[in-house]
Amino acid sequence: MVGHGVTEKMPTKEFHPLCLQPSLTTAKEMGALSTYPPRKEFNNFMRHHELLKYVSEFAAERDLLRHFQFNTEVMQVKRSDDYEKSGKWVVTVRNTQTAKVTTDVYDGVIIGVGHINRPKIPTYFGQNTFKGQIMHTHSLRGVQSFQNKTVIVVGMGCSGLDAAVETSTVAKQVYLSTRSGAHVINRVGPSGYPYDYTLLRFYLMALLYIFPATFVSWIFETFYLDQLFNHKLYPVKPKHHILQKDPVLNDHISSKILSGYTWKFPFLEEGIIVQEEGKINLYKCMFPPHLPHASLLVIGFLLPFGPGFPPGELQCRWAAQVLAGNCKLPSQEVMFKDIKQRYETNLKRYAPCDKMSLRVDMVPYCNDIASQFGVKPNLLKILLTDPMLFFKLVFGPFLSYQFRLQGPYAWDGARDAIMTAEKRMLYPLTKGKSDGIDENIYINFIKRIVRFIFLW
Numbered sequence: 001m002v003g004h005g006v007t008e009k010m011p012t013k014e015f016h017p018l019c020l021q022p023s024l025t026t027a028k029e030m031g032a033l034s035t036y037p038p039r040k041e042f043n044n045f046m047r048h049h050e051l052l053k054y055v056s057e058f059a060a061e062r063d064l065l066r067h068f069q070f071n072t073e074v075m076q077v078k079r080s081d082d083y084e085k086s087g088k089w090v091v092t093v094r095n096t097q098t099a100k101v102t103t104d105v106y107d108g109v110i111i112g113v114g115h116i117n118r119p120k121i122p123t124y125f126g127q128n129t130f131k132g133q134i135m136h137t138h139s140l141r142g143v144q145s146f147q148n149k150t151v152i153v154v155g156m157g158c159s160g161l162d163a164a165v166e167t168s169t170v171a172k173q174v175y176l177s178t179r180s181g182a183h184v185i186n187r188v189g190p191s192g193y194p195y196d197y198t199l200l201r202f203y204l205m206a207l208l209y210i211f212p213a214t215f216v217s218w219i220f221e222t223f224y225l226d227q228l229f230n231h232k233l234y235p236v237k238p239k240h241h242i243l244q245k246d247p248v249l250n251d252h253i254s255s256k257i258l259s260g261y262t263w264k265f266p267f268l269e270e271g272i273i274v275q276e277e278g279k280i281n282l283y284k285c286m287f288p289p290h291l292p293h294a295s296l297l298v299i300g301f302l303l304p305f306g307p308g309f310p311p312g313e314l315q316c317r318w319a320a321q322v323l324a325g326n327c328k329l330p331s332q333e334v335m336f337k338d339i340k341q342r343y344e345t346n347l348k349r350y351a352p353c354d355k356m357s358l359r360v361d362m363v364p365y366c367n368d369i370a371s372q373f374g375v376k377p378n379l380l381k382i383l384l385t386d387p388m389l390f391f392k393l394v395f396g397p398f399l400s401y402q403f404r405l406q407g408p409y410a411w412d413g414a415r416d417a418i419m420t421a422e423k424r425m426l427y428p429l430t431k432g433k434s435d436g437i438d439e440n441i442y443i444n445f446i447k448r449i450v451r452f453i454f455l456w
């Protein structure tokens, strides 16, 4: 495995220079590992030290660290001489402490180097005449150097917005420049629940299968977003709909008013991961379809609408099944067709972007990957055998534990983790005095329908 970032071990964003916000932007239950519910005491939007504790405890309990080779940079990955027959890869690495270079042959390679580690720095006419400091958010480690300065932040993605908000606490004046505006979401959603805990639900995401994305976007914008933050009151209302480009998450934009990344796998032999006519040729954002062996793949190389950790974990689980020979990929023809279909659907829906092929909706994507190796829950069977669980799965938040209810490496604790998620979510808000808030699921369901029809 090349890279050992969040997807594989979730070491923490503590080390990420770009991370100005003190906590995650996705709720702890929504991004949880499927066999490891986060502690109830953790904040819903975990702070960095909590994420570090969460993944470190997981790694220690499962004795994972012995599998990691730290201080190792992968320099080159190329097909072995007998690749056509064996499917093997030759990997050259460099020890970053001793500079020693070694080469080994592997049966399979998983690339997990992330896709937001290469800053994209635009240039513009007359840039060299600018006397001030120009920097990318990637190198921004603190805001003290902006004390009493005039700052312009170019770009209104999550990190641009973070930079604007944080620098505004010390700078004389901060301007936020945006080409297309953005939809802004607050962490706290209706009734004080985390926004994604409320929105990422199977029955809400199912609307996308029934209605056009523009109509679903309009519903979300009108009945959810505008109640929180009327974008027309600030000149940031974008032309695109909310489901056409990632919304940005910030809790301060209504009181305080250089980002962008590109992708590359410099160590990988040419012609393995290619972009043709805009399309990045990866089946399900993972497998290069033209290779005769499914022995090299990419993990975490996607832009999900929702938390990235559950799809990343499912990708790892499917990859393990494929590499072990328990699952087969379809024919090249089917894979190319799937890639084309995703790309063309995305083209119609999303604002232009060079990573168009990597955009996925978290809920259908997770279901899709889970069904590749038999861990997608059988809702009909669950409806007949366990209606309480069925209601949680369809109308409750979309939790990763559901992918441990059946199939390879099912987990006995999965049902309980689903049924108790609300308690763990409420705990930091009520400090355990949540009795009476976690109402009967049927009553909650009826309330939700009534609210949807009359108010929302």
Ligand SMILES: Cc1cc2nc3c(=O)[nH]c(=O)nc-3n(C[C@H](O)[C@H](O)[C@H](O)COP(=O)(O)OP(=O)(O)OC[C@H]3O[C@@H](n4cnc5c(N)ncnc54)[C@H](O)[C@@H]3O)c2cc1C
Binding pocket: 002, 003, 004, 005, 006, 007, 008, 009, 013, 016, 018, 019, 020, 023, 024, 025, 026, 031, 072, 073, 074, 075, 112, 113, 114, 115, 116, 117, 159, 267, 299, 300, 301, 306, 307, 308, 309
């Ligand atoms: C500011 C910010 C906030 C975010 N907040 C959230 C959030 O709240 N919730 C959420 O779900 N997601 C969030 N994300 C996204 C999340 O961090 C990524 O989806 C996740 O880190 C991807 O994990 P990864 O393991 O695929 O890649 P990474 O975490 O990027 O790890 C890749 C690793 O590979 C290593 N590597 C690269 N090249 C080589 C090489 N040649 N040899 C060896 N090692 C190499 C890198 O050093 C790195 O350690 C956020 C991202 C940012 C930037």
